[in-house]
Amino acid sequence: MFRQTVMIGFAESFLTWLAATIIPAFAGLLVITWAGKKVPTKYIVAFAFGIMFWFFVDTISGSAVLHVNSGFGGGIAQVAVVSLFIIGYLLFFWVDRKRDILSPQSAIGKYGLTIPLMVAIAVGIHGLGEGTAFGYTAYATLSTSLLDAFGGVSAGVAYVLHKGLEPMMIGACYSVYSNWRARPLSQWVKDVCVLSLAFAIPSLTGTPLGYFVLGPPNGYLARFDTTYFFALGTGTSIYAIFRLAGPLFIPSGVTTARETIKVAVAWILGIIVIYIAALFHS
Numbered sequence: 570m571f572r573q574t575v576m577i578g579f580a581e582s583f584l585t586w587l588a589a590t591i592i593p594a595f596a597g598l599l600v601i602t603w604a605g606k607k608v609p610t611k612y613i614v615a616f617a618f619g620i621m622f623w624f625f626v627d628t629i630s631g632s633a634v635l636h637v638n639s640g641f642g643g644g645i646a647q648v649a650v651v652s653l654f655i656i657g658y659l660l661f662f663w664v665d666r667k668r669d670i671l672s673p674q675s676a677i678g679k680y681g682l683t684i685p686l687m688v689a690i691a692v693g694i695h696g697l698g699e700g701t702a703f704g705y706t707a708y709a710t711l712s713t714s715l716l717d718a719f720g721g722v723s724a725g726v727a728y729v730l731h732k733g734l735e736p737m738m739i740g741a742c743y744s745v746y747s748n749w750r751a752r753p754l755s756q757w758v759k760d761v762c763v764l765s766l767a768f769a770i771p772s773l774t775g776t777p778l779g780y781f782v783l784g785p786p787n788g789y790l791a792r793f794d795t796t797y798f799f800a801l802g803t804g805t806s807i808y809a810i811f812r813l814a815g816p817l818f819i820p821s822g823v824t825t826a827r828e829t830i831k832v833a834v835a836w837i838l839g840i841i842v843i844y845i846a847a848l849f850h851s
Contacts (some may be wrong), residue, residue: 591769616836
């Protein structure tokens with residue numbers, strides 16, 4: 570039986586994916602947490618919440634909108650997708666149930682790096698789908714160039730920008746919930762490294778899965794659909810939504826009309842920057 574020759578080696582693919590994922594993530598976290606020291610936290614959170622809106626739509630689209638277009642006839646695949654969405658959603662709320670999810674003001678400075686770390690994992694889980702798709706494409710492509718295989722320079726730029734912007738949701742939670750003002754510079758950099766890794770690990774895990782398991786045509790999971798990973802990631806991202814939304818409504822003295830406008834502008838800026846990143850996909 571004819572077997573396609575692998576045109577792009579795994580080591581080259583994995584190292585490229587590693588660099589394109591973790592370097593922008595580290596840079597994005599560094600920028601947003603540094604900005605959190607200069608800009609009122611509420612505006613940082615609003616900006617990140619704008620990114621979250623687009624992120625959620627993007628992730629649920631990757632899950633085929635939980636197969637809603639199938640109506641009641643989606644079969645076992647639809648049941649599995651919806652079940653993973655619910656599991657992802659409930660799992661993080663259950664694990665974090667004792668850390669004041671619904672009382673964000675009580676959680677500020679109380680749990681160290683725990684909450685930002687959980688947000689990093691919750692946001693990063695969708696990367697299982699991205700990493701798997703990347704690994705599969707790297708295995709199956711007839712091209713000798715990763716850039717060509719994934720749509721050229723524009724697609725590469727889009728991915729790098731997304732990986733720089735998405736962790737800003739994590740960084741905003743770090744600015745809110747961790748006692749970062751009391752941390753020395755070296756600890757801040759270490760925290761950013763830890764959060765970057767937590768965000769990137771699911772993507773890096775998906776790459777060998779896509780390359781070695783889904784790639785071979787007679788592989789055990791050759792017909793596996795990445796929508797399952799995106800459904801799980803959509804569910805886990807709801808935890809991040811709650812963690813980001815809460816601080817927006819913490820009282821901070823007298824709220825003026827000007828502050829309301831500033832928060833609204835910060836939110837729309839978050840939407841616009843990730844929208845611009847998405848334009849490179851087209």
